[in-house]
Amino acid sequence: MTEVDSAFIEVDGVEKVFDVRKKTGFMKRERRQVRAVDSISFRVERGEMVGYIGPNGAGKSTTIKMLTGILTPSAGRLRVAGIDPSRERTRLAHRIGVVFGQRTTLWWDLPLVDSYRLMHRMYRIPDARYRANLDRLVELLDLGDLLDVPVRQLSLGQRMRGDIVAALLHDPEVLYLDEPTIGLDVVSKSKVREFLREMNAERGTTVLLTTHDLQDIEQLCKRVMVIDHGRMMYDGPLAGLHEAGESERTLVVDFERELPPIDAPAPARVVRVDGPRQWLAFPAAESAAPLVARIAAEYPLVDLSVREPDIEAVIAKMLHSMGDTPKPPPERATA
Numbered sequence: 320m321t322e323v324d325s326a327f328i329e330v331d332g333v334e335k336v337f338d339v340r341k342k343t344g345f346m347k348r349e350r351r352q353v354r355a356v357d358s359i360s361f362r363v364e365r366g367e368m369v370g371y372i373g374p375n376g377a378g379k380s381t382t383i384k385m386l387t388g389i390l391t392p393s394a395g396r397l398r399v400a401g402i403d404p405s406r407e408r409t410r411l412a413h414r415i416g417v418v419f420g421q422r423t424t425l426w427w428d429l430p431l432v433d434s435y436r437l438m439h440r441m442y443r444i445p446d447a448r449y450r451a452n453l454d455r456l457v458e459l460l461d462l463g464d465l466l467d468v469p470v471r472q473l474s475l476g477q478r479m480r481g482d483i484v485a486a487l488l489h490d491p492e493v494l495y496l497d498e499p500t501i502g503l504d505v506v507s508k509s510k511v512r513e514f515l516r517e518m519n520a521e522r523g524t525t526v527l528l529t530t531h532d533l534q535d536i537e538q539l540c541k542r543v544m545v546i547d548h549g550r551m552m553y554d555g556p557l558a559g560l561h562e563a564g565e566s567e568r569t570l571v572v573d574f575e576r577e578l579p580p581i582d583a584p585a586p587a588r589v590v591r592v593d594g595p596r597q598w599l600a601f602p603a604a605e606s607a608a609p610l611v612a613r614i615a616a617e618y619p620l621v622d623l624s625v626r627e628p629d630i631e632a633v634i635a636k637m638l639h640s641m642g643d644t645p646k647p648p649p650e651r652a653t654a
């Protein structure tokens with residue numbers, strides 16, 4: 320191994336500026352520069368699963384495209400597994416896997432297995448390894464009955480699992496996931512998450528995950544990075560993000576009968592009442608257990624559920640609470 324002291328992914332002062340030409344009138348064009356990524360730095364260690372989140376247009380996809388070598392940075396230094404992605408894109412391709420939730424890498428008109436056969440050739444995967452990986456992945460992602468079905472006939476959840484198999488057939492060391500659970504039903508979401516957790520634990524695959532679903536991050540990533548207007552605004556644990564934005568979760572409780580708003584222990588408070596159902600907001604960084612125990616002891620409780628805050632709301636609150644000043648975490652960003 321060459322990368323003894325270095326992290327698996329290294330991003331130092333990376334920028335990406337796009338030149339955009341806009342039509343401003345008949346025969347008139349204006350040139351403008353868009354700074355999609357603005358001097359960001361971070362490191363990801365081998366085997367880490369890191370969430371990479373931010374509002375629309377924040378610069379997430381641009382970062383991922385630079386990490387895969389599709390785009391060349393305008394400034395700064397990038398390394399993945401010691402490789403400069405834009406200079407050695409093909410060499411790097413053998414070590415990375417990419418899943419874009421909104422697009423597919425599968426051949427639409429062909430049976431699923433034909434796409435895998437093509438990947439087998441494209442990546443020159445040794446036969447025995449291909450066979451073993453295919454068997455294992457198909458079993459883990461429960462695709463056995465679907466291998467001969469044309470991709471166009473698969474449901475979104477089946478297609479997504481098919482895409483994940485395609486991205487992993489060549490045993491990549493790092494996986495970039497862009498919205499892997501978008502549009503999936505609850506069962507498919509949990510299948511995908513469970514698989515990713517197992518893959519990370521068993522194989523130590525490094526994962527960079529972009530998502531709008533807070534539960535993806537909660538269930539998969541100890542660390543989250545927030546980007547906004549191309550700048551790194553936060554890099555640390557998810558709980559810290561909740562604290563920075565003072566975000567709240569909601570406890571939804573059903574009582575045996577209609578009650579006036581209950582006397583919730585602060586900082587929890589009733590925010591809505593509808594018949595026997597009441598909604599209580601409480602700090603997202605706190606456990607729901609003491610609140611649930613207290614309500615169960617004092618009121619005629621029938622059922623309850625906890626709703627997570629929306630990822631956009633968490634980010635918006637955090638950005639608002641910080642003004643425009645990035646929260647410098649991590650020694651790891653400047654190390």
Ligand SMILES: Nc1ncnc2c1ncn2[C@@H]1O[C@H](COP(=O)(O)OP(=O)(O)OP(=O)(O)O)[C@@H](O)[C@H]1O
Binds near residue numbers: 354378
């Ligand atoms: N090829 C391009 N040419 C010009 N501008 C671009 C190009 N690609 C991205 N941009 C701009 O760069 C900024 C960052 O875009 P990017 O796609 O990286 O954001 P994102 O965080 O992935 O957003 P989303 O969550 O909506 O996918 C946006 O303002 C976008 O319009």
